[in-house]
Amino acid sequence: MTDAEAGVSRGTDDVEDESSDDPSQNRGFFGRIFEAFSPNDPSQPLIFTNGRDAAASGMPGLANLRNMRVEDVAIPRIEIVSVPEEIERDELVQVFRDSGLTRLPVYRESLDHPIGMVHLKDFALQHGFNGHTAELDLPTMLRPLIYAPPSMPIGVLMQKMQNDRMHMALVIDEYGGVDGLVTIEDLIEQVVGEIEDEHDTDEDKHFTEESPGCYLASARTPLEEFETEIGLRLVDAEDEEEIDTLGGAVVMLTGRLPARGEVIPHPSGAEFEIVDADPRRIKRVRVRLPKPADE
Structure with missing residues (x-):
């Protein structure tokens, strides 16, 4: 997958919608993963080991939910596409267009002070797909973000994303700064393999x-x-x-x-x-x- 490839937040809108209010409807794909992954005896805890051990097999699989950490799959800070809270409407449209992403972190002053996330769907519903119907009121469109430490097992983060109906998390270092970004797609790829969508580069174009x-x-x-x-x-x-x-x-x-x-x-x-x-x-x-x- 890509850009973010990168395509860091593409390709997961159809997996689970954050706007769904019925918990029974949110079980879906992730619920089935955790049912298959969880031990038959609920009293038996999951055991997490070093993420590099999981990588040794070179293959995706359910074991990666236990064995891999957030820092193993997060994109680095330098690759995060984000926008300031004071961004103008046309500038935001251009960022969505250039990046091809559907979700963008929003920050105040610097990325180390994130205030939420803006979703392309929310923007399009409020301003139209051309973004020219009204003045931008970004604070009303902000959605919350999940914050995760680098050492968190990816299975724990995936379950939290499902419970909170959020598809994006920022990785926070020991000093409280933003160190990286993870989406649900990044986590799913560790289980089912690389996911490519219509935005990804064609196979024939190397x-x-x-x-x-x-x-x-x-x-x-x-x-x-x-x-x-x-x-x-x-x-x-x-x-x-x-x-x-x-x-x-x-x-x-x-x-x-x-x-x-x-x-x-x-x-x-x-x-x-x-x-x-x-x-x-x-x-x-x-x-x-x-x-x-x-x-």
Whole structure:
């Protein structure tokens, strides 16, 4: 999944609607997950272990609800798309359009002082889909947010999201600042695998050139195809038979699975920025090519 890919809050509107007032109608998908996941004996507590142990299997599954922590799946602060409370109507429309997101955190002064979330549906119902029917009254549209510590097991957060009928949580560090963001879609993907919707990049389009010398690419991009595009060899000749994808080249370069937000230099002068990843795999990479010598 994506952007946020990123698509951080897309693709979950049909799973469970926050506006539903009947608890019996909110059981749905999450209720069935927790029924299947919970022990038959309700007196037996769930045991949570280290999130990296869960990642070792490399596969989604119900066990991840116990074993993975919020910090394992949250997108970093730098990737959070948010808006100030004093934003103008047309500016808000543009943020929704550019990001493709349906939910945006709203802050006062800085992101470390969040005051709620604005939903595209609420905005469209009040202002029309073109956003030109009335002056923006953002405070009346704000919905509450969930705040979660990085160490919270994702199963606990998912259950809280279901109970509170909220689809977005901000991760708060030990100093009370915002450290990341998690949506229900991020949590579901740890159980059922990656979710892609109509906003995600087509499978056949492995990479796009964001600007001259800067590419945003799927980790599954065929390495030979990408090397031909950029005119640069990214792996040694003896490793070409073993490395088929751009993500594989990055892992080979680091000797480990890099974390989201990490920037990895290449001997050629290129840089790999890990845009999207989880504890099991890299998803998207931003590649910055070295500048020509005459620059």
